[in-house]
Structure formats: C-alpha cells, structure tokens
Amino acid sequence: MCRETIMRVQFLFSTLLAAGVGLAGCTVAPQAPKYPIYMQDKPVAEAPSPEKALTPEPPVDENAGVQGLGTKGQITTNELPPPPPPPPPPADKVLAVKTPEPKPAAAKPAVTPSVKTLTAGYVYTLQAQDTLYGVSRRFGVPIQTLYQLNGLTASSVTRIGQKVLLPETAKDKGIEAYANGPAPEKVKTVVAQADKAPAVKPVEKPPVKVADATVVTPAPKPVVVPPTPKPVVKEAEKVEPIKPTPPVISKAFPDQTGIAKLGKGRFVWPYKGNVLVRYGQLGPNVRNDGINIGGPEGAEVVAADEGTVVYVGDQVKELGNTVYIKHANGFYTGYSHLGKVSVKANQKIEQGQALGTLGKTGAVDRAQLHFEIRYTPSSEIAKPFDPTLVLP
Incomplete structure (x- = not known):
C-alpha cells in the first residue's frame, strides 16, 4: 500500500474516532445510544471524582486500534470506546429558582340577592278569546309575574x-281583543281581630280620716238578706222549629270525599253511553281532565246542570267545538268534540236542555263527547275532578 493510501486510512480513523464510530470489515456500524431516546429517561451524568480529575490522561496514539494489513489487503480494526459524557455544570453556577407561593385570595362578602314578594291585589276572569298575553298587555303586568302568581x-x-x-x-288600560272581560275585582283580605275586653276600673276604697292621731273607721253597714223569690210558673212557650244551617264551603280544595258530598245529586249525564277514556293520568305526559263518552254521531248532548254559558268556540284545536257552562257554588262543566252547537255565550240554560250534538271535531277519529266537571271554592282557578264521583 502506498504512503498516500495509508495517510488516507489514518485520516479516516481519526475522523471516525472523533465521531465515536468503529469500522469492521470496511462497513460503518453506528454505535447504539448509551441512553434511551426520550430525554426525560436520560441518566444523570456522574460528576468526575477528584482523583480522576487530577490524573492526567495518557496521550492518544493516532495508530491505536489499527492492525497490520492482511495478505489480501483487508483492513481490520478494534471497536473504539465511546467518548466520555460531558461533565455536569459547576455547583456554584446552578441557580435555585424559588416559585413564589400564591397569596390566598381575599374572601369577598356574600351578597344576598334581594327577593321581591308578589302580592295579589286583583282577580280577573278569563272570557272567550282571552289569552294571558292579552291580560299582560291590558294590565301592564309582565307575563312571568302572571305565571308566578x-x-x-x-x-x-x-x-x-x-x-x-x-x-x-x-x-287597567281598557278592553282589548285578547282581554275583553270586565274590570277585575279587588282581592278581599279579612283579618280577624280579637274583641277588646272592657276596661276594669279599680275599686275605690273609702278614705281614712286621721284626727288627733286616732284612726276613725266607719261602722260596717248591716247586711240585708233579700227574701227568697217565689218560683213563677210560666205557660208553656211555643217551640219554633230549628232552621237548617246552610253548609259552610271551605276555601281549601276538598278531597274526593268532599267533592262527592258537595256535588252528589246535582248533575245528570250529558249523554249516557260507554266510557271510552277514563279520568286521570293515562301514561307519561298523558292526562285526561275528564271522561270521553262514545256514541253515534249526531246524538243529542244536554246540559248536566242549569247555569250560564260562558264559552262557545274551538280555540283549543285538540278539543274541537267546545261549550263551557258556569253553575252555582263554584262548579263548571265542559263539553268538547261537539258536531253542532245550539247555544250562545251568556245564554241561560236549564238542566237537560240540548246544547249540541255528538261529533268528532278536534283530535279524535270517532264520534264521542269529552265531558269535564271543575270546581273552585274561591276566586282561584277551577280544578278538574273525576265526573263519575258526582254523576248518578
């Protein structure tokens, strides 16, 4: 091998030594990393001990690791050791950074929201075509206030x-299209007051006269016993019959027993037929406020009790043609799905008088009558109850 070739081989070895790579059979084999790929797993380099730091390192021979050339001109080498890891920074140059502790936030005083108390002052009765929004506009009351009250x-x-x-x-701003009823009534609040007891006058004692240091006490009066009165025999007085006291209607909504007692015997069937749908909760979000009575289309429907017609129309599309009658003592009756209507609003009607015919208007597919009875003991909203409690 010529000198120029040997110098090139030595230069290649020195370059590989600096890069930490060894040769084997003229093939470059990369060294495996001495630490895992992820930097957080890299081992901490050990600080050089004082003995190692003072011991001088032997000089590096440029021809180290180079073997003689074989007969066939092959180059063989020993694997070179990897370069030592860099020393850690001096301890005096490591700065300790303190993280300032967060200061606790000052507690803010709790703010108690102001609560407005709504007091009912008037009562308005809904008429035909009235809506809550119409009532809200007429009386200048927000719709949410009406919901809450x-x-x-x-x-x-x-x-x-x-x-x-x-x-x-x-x-009240006056009658409008969707609030056309009369002026509202004032809510009457009765506050019971205890009767005032008559004032008791103190008993006056007779004055005591003092004369010459002698107390003069008045002489006691003689006690006079009145004669015993003779018994007076009177003629037999006439005994007047006791008048029955009218029943007192409580302002609290009664239970089923109370409802049956108040309405028993005053209503008749508007149409006598089979009950298709009973009263009450029928399923999730499905409730019937009355009973549905089946029958032939065109059959006559009569008033269950005497009263005044307060509504005629089909404002509730699901109920179709509907008539509502107001009765005495807080009772109301409703008749829906009518085919024909033969009465008008504000008309007086007798018990058993025809008011329409059986039909299938609204959300039904066969002729039937939806019949309701509602009751309210005061000026509150009338609530429905099971009509079969008071029907004969």
Whole structure:
C-alpha cells in the first residue's frame, strides 16, 4: 500500500474516532445510544471524582486500534470506546429558582340577592278569546309575574271562566281583543281581630280620716238578706222549629270525599253511553281532565246542570267545538268534540236542555263527547275532578 493510501486510512480513523464510530470489515456500524431516546429517561451524568480529575490522561496514539494489513489487503480494526459524557455544570453556577407561593385570595362578602314578594291585589276572569298575553298587555303586568302568581307555565292551558290573579301594581288600560272581560275585582283580605275586653276600673276604697292621731273607721253597714223569690210558673212557650244551617264551603280544595258530598245529586249525564277514556293520568305526559263518552254521531248532548254559558268556540284545536257552562257554588262543566252547537255565550240554560250534538271535531277519529266537571271554592282557578264521583 502506498504512503498516500495509508495517510488516507489514518485520516479516516481519526475522523471516525472523533465521531465515536468503529469500522469492521470496511462497513460503518453506528454505535447504539448509551441512553434511551426520550430525554426525560436520560441518566444523570456522574460528576468526575477528584482523583480522576487530577490524573492526567495518557496521550492518544493516532495508530491505536489499527492492525497490520492482511495478505489480501483487508483492513481490520478494534471497536473504539465511546467518548466520555460531558461533565455536569459547576455547583456554584446552578441557580435555585424559588416559585413564589400564591397569596390566598381575599374572601369577598356574600351578597344576598334581594327577593321581591308578589302580592295579589286583583282577580280577573278569563272570557272567550282571552289569552294571558292579552291580560299582560291590558294590565301592564309582565307575563312571568302572571305565571308566578298563578302557578302557571308557558305550556299551561287556560279555560273560560278561569280566575287570574293580578298584582297590586296592575293598572287597567281598557278592553282589548285578547282581554275583553270586565274590570277585575279587588282581592278581599279579612283579618280577624280579637274583641277588646272592657276596661276594669279599680275599686275605690273609702278614705281614712286621721284626727288627733286616732284612726276613725266607719261602722260596717248591716247586711240585708233579700227574701227568697217565689218560683213563677210560666205557660208553656211555643217551640219554633230549628232552621237548617246552610253548609259552610271551605276555601281549601276538598278531597274526593268532599267533592262527592258537595256535588252528589246535582248533575245528570250529558249523554249516557260507554266510557271510552277514563279520568286521570293515562301514561307519561298523558292526562285526561275528564271522561270521553262514545256514541253515534249526531246524538243529542244536554246540559248536566242549569247555569250560564260562558264559552262557545274551538280555540283549543285538540278539543274541537267546545261549550263551557258556569253553575252555582263554584262548579263548571265542559263539553268538547261537539258536531253542532245550539247555544250562545251568556245564554241561560236549564238542566237537560240540548246544547249540541255528538261529533268528532278536534283530535279524535270517532264520534264521542269529552265531558269535564271543575270546581273552585274561591276566586282561584277551577280544578278538574273525576265526573263519575258526582254523576248518578
């Protein structure tokens, strides 16, 4: 091998030594890394001990690791050791950075929201074509206030003759298209007061006269016993018959027993037929406020009791043609799905008088009558109950 070739081989070895790579059979084999790929797993380099730092390193021979050339001109080498890891930085140059501790936030005083108390001042009765929004505009009351005072929501269904409470701040602006009823009534609040007991006058004692240091006490008066009165025999007085006291209607909504007692015997069947759908909760979000009575289309429907017609129309599309009648003592009856209607609003009607015919208007597919009875003991909204409790 010529000198120029040997110098090139030595230069290649020195370059590979600096890069930490060894040769084997003229093939470059990369060294495996001495630490894992992820830097967080890299081992901490050990600080050089004082003995190693003071011991001088032997000089590196440029021809180290080079073997003689074989007969066939092959180059053989020993694997060179990897370069030592870099020493850690001096301890005096490592700065300790302190993270400032967060200061606790000052507690803010709790703010108690102001609560406005709504007081009912008036009562308005819903008429035909009335809506809660119309009532809100007429009396200048926000619709949310009406919901809160009356326990209603946006999905609540109102009825003719229903009582709507208004706050004390309500002002009547006059009749309009969707609030055409008379002026509201003032809510009467009765406060019971205890009877005042008559004032008791102190008993005056007779004055005591003092004369010459002698107390003069008045002489006691003689006690006079009145004669015993003779018994007086009177003629037998006439005994007047005791008048029955009218029943007192409680302002609290009665239970089923109370309802049956109040309405028993005063209603008749508007149409005598088979009950297709009973009263009450029929399933999730499905409730019937009355009973549905089946029959032939065109059959006559009569008033269950005497009263005044307060609504005629089909404002509730699911119920179709509907008639509501107001009766005495807080009772209302409703008749829906009528085919024909033969009465008008504000008309007086007798018990058993025809008011329409059996039909299938609204959301039904066969002729039937949806019949309701509602009751309210006061000016509150009338609530429905099972009609079979009071029907004969």
